[in-house]
Amino acid sequence: KAGVTQTPRYLIKTRGQQVTLSCSPISGHRSVSWYQQTPGQGLQFLFEYFSETQRNKGNFPGRFSGRQFSNSRSEMNVSTLELGDSALYLCASSSGGQGYGYTFGSGTRLTVV
Amino acid sequence: AQSVAQPEDQVNVAEGNPLTVKCTYSVSGNPYLFWYVQYPNRGLQFLLKYITGDNLVKGSYGFEAEFNKSQTSFHLKKPSALVSDSALYFCAVRDPPNDMRFGAGTRLTVKP
Numbered sequence: 126k127a128g129v130t131q132t133p134r135y136l137i138k139t140r141g142q143q144v145t146l147s148c149s150p151i152s153g154h155r156s157v158s159w160y161q162q163t164p165g166q167g168l169q170f171l172f173e174y175f176s177e178t179q180r181n182k183g184n185f186p187g188r189f190s191g192r193q194f195s196n197s198r199s200e201m202n203v204s205t206l207e208l209g210d211s212a213l214y215l216c217a218s219s220s221g222g223q224g225y226g227y228t229f230g231s232g233t234r235l236t237v238v
Numbered sequence: 239a240q241s242v243a244q245p246e247d248q249v250n251v252a253e254g255n256p257l258t259v260k261c262t263y264s265v266s267g268n269p270y271l272f273w274y275v276q277y278p279n280r281g282l283q284f285l286l287k288y289i290t291g292d293n294l295v296k297g298s299y300g301f302e303a304e305f306n307k308s309q310t311s312f313h314l315k316k317p318s319a320l321v322s323d324s325a326l327y328f329c330a331v332r333d334p335p336n337d338m339r340f341g342a343g344t345r346l347t348v349k350p
Binding site for chain 2 (some may be wrong): 129160167168215224228
């Protein structure tokens with residue numbers, strides 16, 4: 126069974142640009158969550174999607190957006206990048222029941238210069 | 239509001255000794271509690287969870303965790319540490335329908 130796939134693995138962008146990150150969950154999983162991981166802030170929750178609907182949203186500015194497609198694949202977009210957006214972005218999938226643990230992807234390492 | 243705290247940034251133990259990584263939580267309802275481990279340059283891996291039932295939960299790689307409702311704690315334990323257990327450990331809490339929130343992480347170092 127394939128795991129959670131995040132693409133790309135590494136990304137270097139310039140301040141002011143925008144970026145789109147992709148996440149393909151485990152087959153059959155209907156829930157996808159996104160987290161930002163930085164050394165100083167730890168794991169910060171961004172979004173949770175279930176069956177194409179945003180179920181929860183974290184405290185990030187409107188520059189951060191996401192969506193989920195009918196095949197459960199998810200994308201997140203960050204516009205007008207800032208240096209502080211440099212982080213490891215992690216995607217996690219689950220079957221959708223809130224008592225289930227997450228399966229995480231390896232993440233996308235975004236560096237903003 | 240839900241929150242989780244890991245009071246120790248770093249835990250050092252000798253190989254073969256028991257280990258404990260501490261976690262306390264705060265939720266308004268009945269919590270779902272989780273432990274994850276992260277190795278360098280990787281995503282998090284699920285270790286174990288507590289939803290309901292027995293307070294002692296057994297998970298992967300010989301780890302277990304004890305749920306204590308009165309102390310609002312969910313400490314991770316292992317009877318005999320291995321050098322390969324060295325990693326970053328995260329406690330997480332979920333108070334449905336809210337999202338899963340993670341602690342700041344505890345770096346475990348097991349020395350030979």
